[in-house]
Amino acid sequence: MTKLDEKDRQILRVLSRDGRISNLDLAEKVSLSPSACLRRVQALEAAGVIAGYRAVLDPAKLGVGFIAYLSVGLKEHTKAAQEAFERAVARAPEVRECHNITGNVEYLLRVEAADLASYKAFHTDVLGALPQLSTISTHVVMASPKDERA
Amino acid sequence: MTKLDEKDRQILRVLSRDGRISNLDLAEKVSLSPSACLRRVQALEAAGVIAGYRAVLDPAKLGVGFIAYLSVGLKEHTKAAQEAFERAVARAPEVRECHNITGNVEYLLRVEAADLASYKAFHTDVLGALPQLSTISTHVVMASPKDERA
DNA sequence: GTGTGTTTGCAATTTCATTGCGCCGGTCGC
DNA sequence: GCGACCGGCGCAATGAAATTGCAAACACAC
Numbered sequence: 001m002t003k004l005d006e007k008d009r010q011i012l013r014v015l016s017r018d019g020r021i022s023n024l025d026l027a028e029k030v031s032l033s034p035s036a037c038l039r040r041v042q043a044l045e046a047a048g049v050i051a052g053y054r055a056v057l058d059p060a061k062l063g064v065g066f067i068a069y070l071s072v073g074l075k076e077h078t079k080a081a082q083e084a085f086e087r088a089v090a091r092a093p094e095v096r097e098c099h100n101i102t103g104n105v106e107y108l109l110r111v112e113a114a115d116l117a118s119y120k121a122f123h124t125d126v127l128g129a130l131p132q133l134s135t136i137s138t139h140v141v142m143a144s145p146k147d148e149r150a
Numbered sequence: 151m152t153k154l155d156e157k158d159r160q161i162l163r164v165l166s167r168d169g170r171i172s173n174l175d176l177a178e179k180v181s182l183s184p185s186a187c188l189r190r191v192q193a194l195e196a197a198g199v200i201a202g203y204r205a206v207l208d209p210a211k212l213g214v215g216f217i218a219y220l221s222v223g224l225k226e227h228t229k230a231a232q233e234a235f236e237r238a239v240a241r242a243p244e245v246r247e248c249h250n251i252t253g254n255v256e257y258l259l260r261v262e263a264a265d266l267a268s269y270k271a272f273h274t275d276v277l278g279a280l281p282q283l284s285t286i287s288t289h290v291v292m293a294s295p296k297d298e299r300a
Numbered sequence: 301g302t303g304t305g306t307t308t309g310c311a312a313t314t315t316c317a318t319t320g321c322g323c324c325g326g327t328c329g330c
Numbered sequence: 331g332c333g334a335c336c337g338g339c340g341c342a343a344t345g346a347a348a349t350t351g352c353a354a355a356c357a358c359a360c
Binding site for chain 3: 022023024034035038039042
Binding site: 172173174184185188189192 | 346347348349350
């Protein structure tokens with residue numbers, strides 16, 4: 001993959017909105033023949049520009065009624081402590097995202113749980129079991145006016 | 151859609167990892183015939199459990215080298231101020247997510263930009279143009295050890 | 301046990317993805 | 331300027347997959 005041209009960007013725009021559009025429809029949307037279009041998509045996949053495809057699920061329909069972002073600070077900033085924390089987070093299904101950020105705290109987590117009660121359980125059982133944590137603050141999501149990565 | 155059974159959950163699990171798996175392969179993975187499997191998928195889509203499909207793009211390959219989360223506080227907490235802010239955010243392509251959260255500040259944003267310079271431009275031109283903001287703090291993402299919603 | 305409403309698997313049909321091939325436009329070397 | 335070369339395109343043929351009708355298997359309720 002040398003460089004993305006306007007057609008490639010168009011394809012990516014469409015696919016990031018509808019990852020399961022048929023190649024035929026996609027080709028029409030970007031004004032290409034199906035074969036040319038498919039070849040571009042394959043090239044984008046091979047180049048890693050398209051990292052994969054996902055179904056977007058509705059949390060509410062799955063019984064997830066509690067979503068929060070957590071700022072988490074560690075006691076020690078050693079490599080070992082960070083790795084231990086990241087391992088724990090990787091294992092916890094409630095944690096959908098974990099970002100290592102700059103600022104007062106080291107991590108920002110996105111946590112999804114069924115309700116406040118199961119969030120509390122997560123807080124106690126998962127977070128409470130980690131000795132390396134110093135500060136935790138919970139920010140409950142009340143709404144997401146924009147969520148393009150949903 | 152009455153209720154999700156184990157097969158449905160299995161299907162959702164597979165599709166959220168690989169949204170473009172062929173129905174044939176999916177059917178095999180969940181031990182169903184292709185037709186039965188497809189009908190379940192269609193039902194899940196119709197019920198809104200599957201809200202859609204997306205291609206996951208690699209930000210780095212697209213020239214996005216700067217990702218940050220921003221805590222944003224408003225001066226006034228009026229409905230009008232919130233709506234104005236949300237409208238502005240909806241228009242800004244750099245903002246990929248905007249969550250209305252509890253805590254010291256009202257909003258948490260995820261912003262993606264090409265580099266620090268273009269982030270600064272966003273900060274000045276977009277955020278600087280909003281009179282209703284009181285506090286902004288930027289948390290640069292250094293890494294994302296877990297990002298299931300990517 | 302029988303009726304009712306679902307869900308399944310099979311098989312036929314249609315639609316789609318995929319690939320080989322020749323064509324066109326642009327580029328480079330001479 | 332001219333011809334060989336390269337990259338990308340569309341067309342058409344091929345094979346694979348999605349989709350649907352239908353009858354059997356199943357699950358319950360009565």
